[in-house]
Amino acid sequence: MSSRLLNRMGLLFAALVLVSPAILFFLWMISLSLKFEIDNGAYPPILIPEHFAWSNYAKVFDENNFLLYFWNSVLVTGTATLLALLIGVPAGYGIARLKAERSAVVIMIARMTPGLSYLIPLFLLFQWIGILGTLWPQIIIHLVVTVPIVVWVMIGYFETTPMELEEAANIDGASAWQVFRLVALPIAKPGIVVAFILSIIFSWNNFVFGVVLASRETRTLPVAVYNMLSYEQVSWGPLAAAALVVTLPVLVLTLFAQRQIVAGLTAGAVKGG
Amino acid sequence: MSATTPERAGVTIEAMEGSQPVRLVPNYWPFVVPALVVVGAVIVFPWAFTLWMSVNSWTLGQSRSFAGMENYLRLAGDPRFWESLWHTLTYTFLSVVAPMFFGTLAALIFDARFPLRGLLRAVFVMPMMATPVAVALVWTMMFHPQLGVLNYLLSTVGIPAQEWIFNANTVIPSLVAVETWQWTPLVMLIVLGGLASVPREPFESAEIDGANAWQQFRYLTLPMIAPFLMIAVIIRSIDALKSFDIIYAMTQGGPGTASETINIYLYNTAFSYYDIGYGSAMAVVFFAVIVALSFILLMLRQRSQWIDQEGK
Numbered sequence: 001m002s003s004r005l006l007n008r009m010g011l012l013f014a015a016l017v018l019v020s021p022a023i024l025f026f027l028w029m030i031s032l033s034l035k036f037e038i039d040n041g042a043y044p045p046i047l048i049p050e051h052f053a054w055s056n057y058a059k060v061f062d063e064n065n066f067l068l069y070f071w072n073s074v075l076v077t078g079t080a081t082l083l084a085l086l087i088g089v090p091a092g093y094g095i096a097r098l099k100a101e102r103s104a105v106v107i108m109i110a111r112m113t114p115g116l117s118y119l120i121p122l123f124l125l126f127q128w129i130g131i132l133g134t135l136w137p138q139i140i141i142h143l144v145v146t147v148p149i150v151v152w153v154m155i156g157y158f159e160t161t162p163m164e165l166e167e168a169a170n171i172d173g174a175s176a177w178q179v180f181r182l183v184a185l186p187i188a189k190p191g192i193v194v195a196f197i198l199s200i201i202f203s204w205n206n207f208v209f210g211v212v213l214a215s216r217e218t219r220t221l222p223v224a225v226y227n228m229l230s231y232e233q234v235s236w237g238p239l240a241a242a243a244l245v246v247t248l249p250v251l252v253l254t255l256f257a258q259r260q261i262v263a264g265l266t267a268g269a270v271k272g273g
Numbered sequence: 274m275s276a277t278t279p280e281r282a283g284v285t286i287e288a289m290e291g292s293q294p295v296r297l298v299p300n301y302w303p304f305v306v307p308a309l310v311v312v313g314a315v316i317v318f319p320w321a322f323t324l325w326m327s328v329n330s331w332t333l334g335q336s337r338s339f340a341g342m343e344n345y346l347r348l349a350g351d352p353r354f355w356e357s358l359w360h361t362l363t364y365t366f367l368s369v370v371a372p373m374f375f376g377t378l379a380a381l382i383f384d385a386r387f388p389l390r391g392l393l394r395a396v397f398v399m400p401m402m403a404t405p406v407a408v409a410l411v412w413t414m415m416f417h418p419q420l421g422v423l424n425y426l427l428s429t430v431g432i433p434a435q436e437w438i439f440n441a442n443t444v445i446p447s448l449v450a451v452e453t454w455q456w457t458p459l460v461m462l463i464v465l466g467g468l469a470s471v472p473r474e475p476f477e478s479a480e481i482d483g484a485n486a487w488q489q490f491r492y493l494t495l496p497m498i499a500p501f502l503m504i505a506v507i508i509r510s511i512d513a514l515k516s517f518d519i520i521y522a523m524t525q526g527g528p529g530t531a532s533e534t535i536n537i538y539l540y541n542t543a544f545s546y547y548d549i550g551y552g553s554a555m556a557v558v559f560f561a562v563i564v565a566l567s568f569i570l571l572m573l574r575q576r577s578q579w580i581d582q583e584g585k
Binding site: 008009011012014015016018019021022023025026028029032040041043044045087088090091093094095097098100103109110111112113114115116117118119120121122123124125140141143144147148151170175176177179180201204205207208211212221222223225226229236239240242243244246247250251253254255258261262265 | 299300301302303304305307308309311312315316318319320322323326375378379382383385386387388389390391393394395396397398399400402403404405406407408410411414415419420422425454459462511514515517518521522536539540543544549552553556557559560563564567
């Protein structure tokens with residue numbers, strides 16, 4: 001029994017070592033964001049300062065229009081995710097039932113293509129149509145991220161839901177659409193939640209589309225944070241506070257929905273091959 | 274395959290041979306078409322346009338003219354392009370190997386049972402969910418040669434200060450460290466999925482036969498999770514080739530062009546110099562590189578599956 005206990009303690013220790021880069025990084029991120037310049041420039045570095053610089057956070061929102069950029073991020077990510085669910089959930093259902101490998105491959109190519117190769121033509125197209133100053137270019141191009149995620153997760157999910165009920169409904173004369181809406185969809189709610197969460201996270205984090213397509217008024221948070229770095233004299237406290245503000249929503253989401261995310265990513269990634 | 278009943282649109286009757294009852298197979302294509310249209314529109318139009326632009330000479334604000342293969346020839350003779358290709362391959366190779374090693378190790382540990390496992394796994398997954406630009410900013414501060422916390426940590430164990438991303442010789446390994454920090458969890462999750470599907474019985478009989486832990490790993494676990502490792506390698510390779518956010522936010526390809534990958538060079542060409550024709554040619558070649566590499570890895574995967582089946 002004691003050797004088993006020792007074994008478990010050894011595993012715990014090994015796991016702690018592996019997790020430590022993540023823990024130290026986030027601790028340091030919080031520490032940087034709560035220190036005045038004097039403490040951030042101190043050597044040797046200080047982890048916990050005597051006085052917390054809460055004003056760093058106030059500065060981020062006061063001086064950098066962060067509320068507007070936060071709202072932009074919510075609009076772009078929210079709309080792109082809802083549109084993706086609207087077309088991606090039925091698509092995942094159809095592909096799973098058809099066992100249409102080829103359609104799945106088309107979706108996979110979207111994942112393989114570098115984002116920049118969409119950006120040149122779409123940038124010119126949006127400029128030509130004259131919608132470059134609005135949020136629409138970003139919403140449309142974020143579909144490249146969100147649709148494949150939703151379709152992929154939903155294929156995996158619908159492949160595991162039982163067929164019997166759907167077959168019974170077919171025999172009773174329900175149309176394909178009715179079967180989907182009234183039989184398949186209600187069972188698929190957990191899968192939809194996973195697709196929703198993953199789509200939100202990866203759309204929220206996207207940087208490259210915004211850096212090309214966003215103007216001053218239509219920046220999303222990742223772009224806004226990056227711009228703080230290039231245009232201001234670099235002061236670490238507010239910068240780290242801004243970085244934390246950007247990533248906090250997805251980190252909180254990750255902690256709350258840990259189980260679903262792990263399930264979805266494992267299934268989705270494995271199917272992705 | 275089947276006879277269609279005109280009375281009810283979208284429903285076919287599939288009559289199977291023998292005693293099987295008549296089955297109704299609904300038409301599922303209408304579910305798929307909208308997504309295919311959207312993905313197609315966002316893929317096909319840009320690709321047609323990119324291919325066309327790649328055989329034109331066009332810088333935004335100037336007039337466009339047909340250039341034939343000129344852009345591709347220019348690419349072949351562009352030392353900056355070859356340098357960026359080399360950076361891309363080095364970066365990708367290191368960004369696959371390191372996460373594969375740590376990710377597999379982590380999966381083996383998290384597959385076992387120990388206190389606080391759920392909590393620690395949740396924390397372990399957090400880096401891959403964090404916003405890359407935010408991550409890059411904080412790492413940049415940590416890499417700072419004078420005030421960064423990393424050089425302080427090194428000094429406590431007697432290692433001299435490094436210049437990390439500010440030195441041409443260490444910039445790529447430093448960026449790879451960040452990439453590894455962020456994406457090891459994805460490898461861990463994939464391999465963990467593989468370990469969950471491994472049956473228990475062979476291990477029990479191996480135990481009885483006196484196989485030690487390493488032998489069990491080498492001859493039982495490893496062959497059984499090989500297909501999952503291959504998937505992780507493929508996904509990691511594609512993502513590392515395409516890596517943009519971390520490199521751009523931390524170094525923008527610098528110092529000089531020491532960390533300029535194809536993706537960064539492509540970005541600069543198209544959106545800093547507005548050389549659309551040349552950038553498009555680069556995008557075509559870049560995509561070809563990704564497809565070629567994925568193809569090679571997929572072939573390897575087929576082989577590993579084949580070996581796996583032979584082994585059974």
